[in-house]
Amino acid sequence: MSGRREEILDAAVAIADEHGVDAVSMRALADRVGVTPMALYRHVKDKAALLDGMVGRLLTALLPTDPAEERTWDERLRALAHAARRVTQRHPWAAHLLFSRPAVTPDGLRAVDIIYTALIEAGVPEPQVPRLERLISTFVIGFAASEASGRFAPGAGDPRGRRGHLDDGELPGHEALGPWLGLPLDLTTEFEADLADITRLVEAVARREG
Amino acid sequence: MSGRREEILDAAVAIADEHGVDAVSMRALADRVGVTPMALYRHVKDKAALLDGMVGRLLTALLPTDPAEERTWDERLRALAHAARRVTQRHPWAAHLLFSRPAVTPDGLRAVDIIYTALIEAGVPEPQVPRLERLISTFVIGFAASEASGRFAPGAGDPRGRRGHLDDGELPGHEALGPWLGLPLDLTTEFEADLADITRLVEAVARREG
DNA sequence: CGTATACGTCTACACTGTAGACCCATGAGT
DNA sequence: ACTCATGGGTCTACAGTGTAGACGTATACG
Numbered sequence A, B: 001m002s003g004r005r006e007e008i009l010d011a012a013v014a015i016a017d018e019h020g021v022d023a024v025s026m027r028a029l030a031d032r033v034g035v036t037p038m039a040l041y042r043h044v045k046d047k048a049a050l051l052d053g054m055v056g057r058l059l060t061a062l063l064p065t066d067p068a069e070e071r072t073w074d075e076r077l078r079a080l081a082h083a084a085r086r087v088t089q090r091h092p093w094a095a096h097l098l099f100s101r102p103a104v105t106p107d108g109l110r111a112v113d114i115i116y117t118a119l120i121e122a123g124v125p126e127p128q129v130p131r132l133e134r135l136i137s138t139f140v141i142g143f144a145a146s147e148a149s150g151r152f153a154p155g156a157g158d159p160r161g162r163r164g165h166l167d168d169g170e171l172p173g174h175e176a177l178g179p180w181l182g183l184p185l186d187l188t189t190e191f192e193a194d195l196a197d198i199t200r201l202v203e204a205v206a207r208r209e210g
Numbered sequence C: 001c002g003t004a005t006a007c008g009t010c011t012a013c014a015c016t017g018t019a020g021a022c023c024c025a026t027g028a029g030t
Numbered sequence D: 001a002c003t004c005a006t007g008g009g010t011c012t013a014c015a016g017t018g019t020a021g022a023c024g025t026a027t028a029c030g
Helices: A004-019 A026-033 A039-040 A047-060 A071-088 A106-122 A127-150 A173-175 A187-208 B006-017 B026-033 B036-042 B045-061 B073-090 B106-122 B126-148 B172-176 B187-208
Strands: none
Touching: A004 A026, A004 A047, A004 B106, A047 A071, A047 A106, A071 A106, A071 A127, A071 A187, A071 B045, A106 A127, A106 A187, A106 B172, A127 A187, A127 B126, A173 A187, A173 B106, A187 B126, A187 B187, B006 B026, B006 B045, B045 B073, B045 B106, B045 B187, B073 B106, B073 B126, B073 B187, B106 B126, B106 B187
């Protein structure tokens, strides 16, 4: 009940934001809270549980603050997706933790539920809804994690420099796309385009047997 | 040049497979190789570089062994996706490392190239190809990582038991889907269905302006 | 012969998570 | 008024981590 646990989790999040998640050690966290390392174990079972708790705190921030019921299903979906991306931009370390820990926290379930209701409203046949929820959340979290950890970083996709010792004939695709690779990429508009495509995917599934 | 490095990386992979990736310590690895911990640093810059090298080894296994040129673009895509999933099933620890390290290794580029050529063959307008490649690889790796780390695990999606202290009214989506949640899920056929949907997505993009 | 080069060893340091025993304030019950 | 449980905090100690730095040695090549 005591807000002490939340205090601790927030301190841990702050450390991770400032110095990276690796800087979150029990000792450093204890220092920050003004307490002995072992005292933390009264509020947190484990270091693993600590990390779980940290993402839990962020999940809360992900949910729409105002019910905002007015909008259409695809706008609600997009809003949630953008919120998720915003969180992982502010807290890059959190991105790949979202994969490890199933979203069984209340807030996690609430997020899943938003997707469920959106898909139902879109006319997706009910048996397909859970699958599409997983497809969407997987992509969104995956995109966020990729962005946060540099998988999309400049120099990853193409750069002529990178593919040093491969015969050009070995990478026909890269060769064909020469002009388009290496452009600076705007991940925000790319994310938008991806979401639009996925929205169309949902509509297609709904049409197939709605 | 020396195959020593590969020997070491393979030993590390073996340890990770047997006892989890956390069991891959420089000391444990050194023991396994029959050498002193510090000797490893002649072949590997860092622990981080060690992990990179490990996923590099797996990437090699991902690529199609025989050129297998006969097939259509979507079959080649599906084959690659399944190969990726197979790898992360055999080596669950590797899944989320794939997100951290950009695929700049030669084998990584080769995999990207397979997707590029498939998309071009599908008729996707060239400027859109890199984006769709990222969309697809993000989803595939995301699916693999989710599966490997239990995000899809039974008990994650619904279970009545889990959503203990939430008013049922708070999760209308879950309530509406009651019957369909909690079914045992067959991730292989789900993955197939997802890939089919994504194939259709690609076709739609190709149609839009092909 | 001499000298690189590749490979390996030993020692040492700062740091990690956490088990176990102990302490102290508060408040409830009898 | 006395006991007792409970929640929070402290100290010590241990086994394990990655890795910097100095030192050794055996093979291959000029």
